Amino acid sequence: MVVARSSVVFILIIVLFSRFSWASSYDPHRSEKLDLVMNEAILRGLIAGGVVIVGSHREIHLERAYGRTSSAVDARPMEVDEIFDLASLTKVVATTPSILKLAEEGRLSLVDPVTMWFPEFAGRGKDDLLVMHLLTHTSGLDDFSLSPVDPLQHAVEGAAGQKLKGEVGSRFRYADINFILLGEMVHRATGLSLDQYAHQQIFIPTGMKDTSFKPDDSRLTRCSATLTSSNVLLVGQVQDDNARQLGGVAGHAGLFGTAQDLARFSQMLLDEGEHAGRQILSNRAVRQMTAPYFSRGGNVIRGLGWDIASPYSSPKGTGFSEGSFGHTGYSGGSLWIDPDADLFVVLLTSRLDYRNTREFNALRKRVSSLAAELYGPFPWTQELTSSPL
Structure with missing residues (x-):
């Protein structure tokens, strides 16, 4: 019997780079397209490895690990419970739900003037700036590097003193400073750090x-590495410079976690804020933060913290509905959730190539599109996901 060379290569790739945990509806043949896309990304040097989880509010359809934890020669094989630097996923997994929880409790309001929480802003032409403008990145504030000396005060004073980039609420401008302020707002409202x-x-x-x-020592051996701009490996230390200046805890970045935990978080949101019989967030809060709060000609649609449609929406893929939402992380992660399809996809990677954004976003899109094709309810996704990465 003659075996095609491409088939042999494909089998070797799967053996070398892929491990999986059995899930309730796992079908090994069903995931072959996804395996091929992830392993191709490894061979092309986009990532050293990664974890993909696809599920609904009640079950996990697929849970799979690929490759290794870093580019180091002695790097460990990737496991499904690997801990990753979640980067900007911090914004929607920690900061946004914390703000919405406080709003539920009546401890703050989305229409509170920012000056109410930051007196430093008073008398500086920002009286119209509201909490919701920070959540939707429509504040007009711009990012800047923080000083190592009292970085939090520098963040607040620097934001208060800068000239806004346009009228408040009129323009979407993605900026970490919005969520640095929101993280501090949680502290000022509760007395607890974020x-x-x-x-x-x-x-x-x-x-x-x-x-x-700031993962504790017992978890460091399970942390996937990230790379600094000078190609230094970081393990268990936040990659983002400003988050490091802020001691590793900030509203925009600094969170570490597993794809399995993000799957639980996604299931909670799909289950209208409930987990294991406990209401974590009210159904109203979930709907609030995932509703379209800002729209600019249909090209940019943002929820509270969450992305709905924008230049940052690569993980939305081709098979998710207009009511879906998600977010990305610079370190190589993405999360997209579709209540209409009862579907979510988590992609966390040990990213190697930070320059080729187009190729990396294509990977995100391809993984999500395949998740929708393989496990979503919409038949039209079958014909939309046939193109290669």
Whole structure:
């Protein structure tokens, strides 16, 4: 019998780079397209490895690990419970739900003037700036590098003193400073740091046992590496410069966690804020933060914290509905959730190539599109996901 060379290569790739955990509806043949896309990304040097989880509000359809934890020669094989630097996923997994939880409790309002929480902003031409403008990145604030000396005060004073880039609420301009302020707002409203509040109110009740800022020593051996701009490997230390200046706890970045924990978080949102019989967020809060709060000609649609449609929406793929939402992380992660399809896809990677954004976004899109094709209810996705990466 003659075996095609391409078939042999494909089999070797699967053996070398892929491990999986059995899930309730797992079908090994069903995931072959996804395996091929992930392993191709490894061979092309986009990533060293990664984890993909696809599920619904009640079950996990697929849970799979690929490759290794870094580019180091002695790097470990990737496992499905690997801990990753979640980067900007911090914004929607820690900060946004914390703010919405506080709003539920009446401890702040989405229409509070920012000056109410930051007197430093008073008298500086920002009286129209509201909490919701920070959540939707429509504040007009711009990012800047933080000083190592009192970086939090520098963040607040720097934001208060800068000239806004346009009228408040008129333009979407993605900026980490919005969420640095929101993280500090949680502290000013509760007396607890963001990591303490999110841990108590969001992570523990949702069963996210491996999600935290500043992973402790017992978890460092399970942390996937990231790379600095000078190609230095970081393990268990936040990649983002400003988050490092802020001590590893910030509203825009700094969170670490597993794909399994993000799957639990996604299931909680799909289950209208409930997990294991406990209401983590009210159904109203879930709908609030995932509703379209800002729209600019249909090209940019943002929820509170969450992305719905924008230049950052690569993980939306081709098979997700208009009511879906998600977010990305610079370190190589993405999360997309579709209540209409009862579907979510988590992609976390040990990213190697930070320059080729187009190729990396194509990977995100391809993984999500395949997740929708393989496990979504919409028949039209079958014909939309046939193109190669």
